[in-house]
Amino acid sequence: MDDNWVLQVKDVSKAYGDNPVLNKVNLSLKRGEIHALVGENGAGKSTLMNILFGMPVIHETGGFTGEVWLKGRKSEIKSPKDAMDAGIGMVHQEFMLLPGFSVAENVKLNREPTKPNWFSKVAGPKFETINLHKMGYDTRQALDRIEIGVDEWLPLMGMPVGHRQFIEIAREIDKTDLSLIVLDEPTAVLTETESSRLLSALNKLAGSGIGVLFISHRLDEVFEIADTITVLRDGEVICTVPKHEARVENIAEMMVGRKISNSKATQPGRTTGNGNILEIRNLSVDMPGEYVNGVDLNVRKGEILGIGGLAGHGKLGIANGLMGLCHSAGTVMCDSQEIPLNDSRAALDAGLVFLSEDRRGVGLLLDESIEDNIALASVVSRNKFVKKVGPLPISVEDGKSIREHAREMISLLDIKCTGPQQSVRRLSGGNQQKVCVAKAITMEPEVLLVSEPTRGIDVGAKERVLSVIKRLNAEKGITVVMTSSELAELRSMCDRIAIMYNGKIHGILSPDAPDAEFGFCMAGGGGVPGD
C-alpha cells in the first residue's frame, strides 16, 4: 500500500525569519497521478517546491520542520543532487538550459553516455569518449515520449520558448529512475496549442507511472488534466479534492478568499462624482506574463475602482500600460482629452500617478535618501521644490523645503526611520512602501494608480497605507484605481471591482457581491456586464 505513494509531505512548516510561509502542509501523490497545486502568488507554492528539490535557499534560512517521504521511505533532501538521486525531476519556471548547446547535449548534460578509450584507461573515467550515437538515441526516445518532433542535434539557440519547455521536460524524463516530476507553471510562457500538447504529454507521462506535481494558477488547465487538486493559501492547505468533486468556482473562491473579512468601510450610498475621468477603449498592453488584450473601462471621477483577477490575467498590465511603462495600444481619454500612449511624460502631465507593484525596481531609488525619494520625482515632473538662484534664470532644488516636506510625510505616514536622510535600502518593506506612497502624494495626482499596495508588507503598514489612500480619495477627491491580488483588500476599499480574465475585463462587481460570485468571475464563468 505504502509503495503506491510516490511522495508524502507530512506537516511541513517553513518560516523566513519571523514570516511564516508554510504552515503544516500535507500532500500525497500516488504513482501515475497528476496532482495540481494551485494558489495565488505568495501562497507558498514555490517554497514547497524548493523544499522538495533541496534548494540551498531553504537550508541557508534555517531549514524546515516536518517530513518528506519518497516511495514510502522518509528521506532527507539536502541538495538538488539528493533530489535528483531520489528520482525527483524539476522543470523550472526559468529555463535551465544552455543556449549554445544542441538539444541532445542539453538533455544529457553531465549524464553523457560514454565509452572507454585508450587514454581514459590511464587517466580515469573522466576522459572517456562521449557516445554520440547513444546520446542522440536516448534523446530521441525522450523527445518521442512527449511527442515533440524537434531534431535532437539542433542547437538550442533561437528555438521558440515552447520548444525549450519541452526540452526541459525531456531532460527530466530521460533520467532513468524518475518517479516524480514537478512542473512549476509550465504553461506560463506557452501558446494555447503548445499548452494543450504539453498537457497531453503530461497525461502520457502519468500513464507510464510517473507522479506529476503540477503547479499552476490557470484553473482551466488544472481541471483539464489533474486527478487531484490541492489549494494552498497563505501557506496552508485549504483543501485537497479529487477533480470530479471539485468545481471551478469553489476552487477559485478558496484560492482568493481570506479569513479576515474586513469591515465594509466605504459608506453606503457614497456619491461619486458624475462623469468619467478616464475612458479606456480597446487597450492592449504588452506586459510579459500580464498581457492585456482589448480592455474597455470607464473610471468615474472620485471613485475607488478595484481591479482584481488571478495572476497572469492582465490586471497589473493596465496601470503599467496607462503609464507608458509597457508598450500599449488603444485609446485613453482623461477628462475628455486623449492621452498619447507609450509616453510616460504625457501620462504624468495628464495627472496620472502610478504606485508601482515593483517597489524596489521601479518605485524607489534604493541608494538615495528618504527625502530625495519623496521629492525628486516631483521636482522633475511637477517642478515643485525649486527656487531661483539669485537673479539668474536657473532654478535649483530647494533642499530646505524638501527636508520640511519629508518630515511632514514621515509623520503623516509614520515611516520608521532614523531621519529624512536615511537611505531607503535599509528600510523594511512596509516603510519602503510608505515612502512610495509619500512620493505619489507629493506628485499631486488626479488619478492615482495603485498596484499591489500591500504586497509583502506587515499588517501595521498595510493599515496605514490603505487608510492614507482612502483619505486622499475622501478629502482631496483623488480618483483611485487600485489593483490587488487580495480580494478582501479590494472589497474593503473599492466602490466597484473589475475582474480581469484572460486579458479582458470579465465583469464589474459590487464589493458586496458574495465570494462565490467573485470566484466564478475570476475563473472566467458567467460575468456581469460592466457599466
Add this chain to the structure above:
Amino acid sequence: MIDSLKQVLCKFGLPRLTIMLFLVALLVVATINHLPTSMLLGNSLVRIGMNGVMVLAMVPSVQSGAGLNFGLPIGIIAGLIGMLVVMEFRLTGFLGLAIALLVACVLGIAAGYLYGLVLNRVRGQEMMIGTYAGFSIVSGMCMFWLLAPFKNPEMIWVVGGKGLRMTLAVGDSLSGILDRFWGFTLFGVKVPTGLLLVFAVACLLMGVFFKTRLGISMRIAGANPAFAVSCGINVDKMRILGTVLSTALGAMGMVIYCQSLGYVQLYTAPLMMAFPAVAAVLIGGATARKADVLNAVLGTVLFQTLLTIALPVTRSVIEGDISEVAKTIISNGMILYALTRKEGDG
C-alpha cells in the same frame, strides 16, 4: 561624541584616511631629508589644477548611468585639436586660451554626442567599450596628425615638411597663462591662482547643474532607469547628455592641462590618460555608479599630491627612479580595487 566621530570617519572612508596619513608621513620624511617641501607643495597645487577638470569629467558620466568614462581620450583629442588650432594661427594670451577652449568644447560636444549614441547601444558594458573606443580613437588620430593640414613650421616635422611633431611647445604667452594669473607666493609655496580658480568654478557649475531639474533628471536616470521612466524622463537622452558633458569637460580639461604643462603631446601620448582621471575620482570615494563633485575634488587632491610628493621622497630614500612604475601601480591598482569591491561600500 565617539559615535559621531566614527560616523565622520565612516563617511570619509578608510582608503582616503590611509592615503591622508601616508601623505602626512611623506611630508615628515621630506622635511627630515631636507627636501624642498614648499616646492613640492607648489608642484602639487599645479598638478591638482592641471588634472582637476579631467577628473571632474567623470562625474556626469557616472551620474547619468554610463559608468566611468574610460573613453575620455575622445574628449582629450578634441582638446588637443583646440590647442593645435590656436597654435596654427599663432593666437596668444587669453584670446588664444579662450578660442582653444571654445574649439575644444564644440568638438567635444559633437564627439560626445556620437560617443553617447554608441554607449546607448552597449548598455552594461560602457566601461569596456569606452576603453576600446578611447584606444581606437588615439590610434586613429595618429594618422590624422601625420596628414593634418597644419602649416605652421614650428609644429610640423623639419624633414619632409608634413605631419605634426610628437611634442609641440606651446608658445610662451600661452604657456602657463592660467598658472601665472593672480599667482602669488605664500611661505615659499607658489600658488597657481588662475588654474585653481578655473577648477573651482568648474566644480561650482557642476554642483549647481546637479541641483537643477535637468541635473536631477540625469541623476535619477543613472540611479534607476525604471524609476526615471516612471517620472517621464527620457533615459537615453540623459545618458547622451551625460556623455556629452563628460567629453566636453575632458576636452576643456586637456586645454587647461596643456597650457600648464607647456607642451602639446600628440600621437600615443593620450593613450592612457583616462586611467589617472578614473583612478583619482575613485580614490575620492566614487564608485562606478555613484560619483559627485566632492569625490572628484578630494580624489584629485589626494592622488596628485601623492604622485608629486611620493616620488621625490622615495627617490631620496631609495636609489633609482620609480616614478612611472609607481604611478601605474597606484592608478591601476586603485581602479582594480574600486571595480571589484561590492556596490555601495564606502
